[in-house]
Each structure stands twice: as C-alpha cells, then as structure tokens.
Amino acid sequence: MAIFKQKKKGAFEGSGLVIFDDVPQAIHAEKVLKKAGYQVKLVAPPPALRKGCDLSVEINLVEQMGIKRLFSDQSLPYMEITPLREKTSGLLDIVSITDFGDAIMVKAGNMKISFDKSTGVILNTSGGGCPDIPYLHAELIDKRLPEAPRPKDIGFTLCALMADRAFEECLNIREGIE
Numbered sequence: 027m028a029i030f031k032q033k034k035k036g037a038f039e040g041s042g043l044v045i046f047d048d049v050p051q052a053i054h055a056e057k058v059l060k061k062a063g064y065q066v067k068l069v070a071p072p073p074a075l076r077k078g079c080d081l082s083v084e085i086n087l088v089e090q091m092g093i094k095r096l097f098s099d100q101s102l103p104y105m106e107i108t109p110l111r112e113k114t115s116g117l118l119d120i121v122s123i124t125d126f127g128d129a130i131m132v133k134a135g136n137m138k139i140s141f142d143k144s145t146g147v148i149l150n151t152s153g154g155g156c157p158d159i160p161y162l163h164a165e166l167i168d169k170r171l172p173e174a175p176r177p178k179d180i181g182f183t184l185c186a187l188m189a190d191r192a193f194e195e196c197l198n199i200r201e202g203i204e
Contacts, residue, residue, distance in 0.1 A: 042087035052081040134191035154185030
C-alpha cells in the first residue's frame with residue numbers, strides 16, 4: 027500500500043468570504059458564481075467567522091459588488107460578505123491517494139472513493155455521516171467513473187462536497203492511467 031500525494035490549493039489574493047446559513051446554499055452559490063465566470067472556491071471559514079454553516083465561498087473581494095448584484099438578481103440568500111483576515115481551513119483542499127495495486131482509494135476529508143485501475147469501475151464509497159451518503163453510495167457504486175454522476179450534483183451536504191473532491195481526483199487519476 028502506497029500513499030502517493032497530498033494536494034493543497036492556495037488562497038486568492040485580496041480574498042473575502044461569503045457566509046451562508048447552510049451547506050446547500052453555499053454549494054448552490056458556488057455553482058452560480060462559477061457559471062457566471064467568477065473564480066471562487068468552497069472553504070471552511072475560520073472559527074471566528076462561522077455563523078451559519080461550516081462552509082463558505084471564498085471570493086476575490088474586488089468582485090464583491092458584482093457578486094452581490096448576481097445574488098440579488100437570482101434571489102440567492104447569504105448572511106454576509108466579509109474580508110478574510112485569517113486563513114481558511116485547508117480541509118476541503120487536501121486529498122490523499124492510496125494505491126492498492128489493482129485499485130486506488132482517494133480520500134477527501136472523511137469521504138473515500140475506491141476504483142478499479144484497469145476498468146475505472148467504482149468499487150466502494152465510504153465515510154461521512156450526512157443523510158445523503160447512502161443515496162450517493164447507491165448512485166456511484168459499480169459505475170465507471172466517466173459515467174457516474176458527480177456527488178455535488180446529486181447530494182446536498184458537506185459530505186457530498188467532499189465525496190465530489192475525491193471523485194474529481196479519481197477522474198484525474200483515471201485519465202492519467204488510460
């Protein structure tokens with residue numbers, strides 16, 4: 027068994043955070059902002075800034091007015107937009123990979139996805155305690171990676187988001203194998 031890398035992404039220059047009441051709002055807002063062309067990412071805010079859920083969207087603070095306008099136009103709820111003075115948690119950005127020979131397991135946070143290296147078939151998913159995890163497992167298991175649905179598109183919790191981070195890395199690894 028070999029662990030072959032951990033990946034961590036850096037923060038934006040001049041960043042701010044959009045704070046939300048719950049995880050589904052944060053996930054939906056990230057999708058809307060990316061579709062509108064904004065460079066954003068979901069992060070765990072510093073403890074001092076946690077007011078609703080433990081997930082926020084990191085933005086370039088210079089784009090704050092445009093983001094507020096987009097949220098208003100699309101009736102997207104958020105608690106506040108605040109400058110980021112502390113570091114956000116890297117937990118959402120750390121991915122570890124374990125090679126078992128015939129299979130690879132990718133772990134993001136507490137979510138794991140394993141797939142067969144030769145076929146790309148998802149062998150197992152595990153981790154998390156969120157209510158959508160059994161559904162995600164049922165939708166992913168025994169499917170080839172490119173044909174499986176993205177967990178963030180069918181789930182609505184932080185666990186689904188972490189499963190999607192693992193899934194994305196599985197797709198990248200599989201692409202490198204083929």
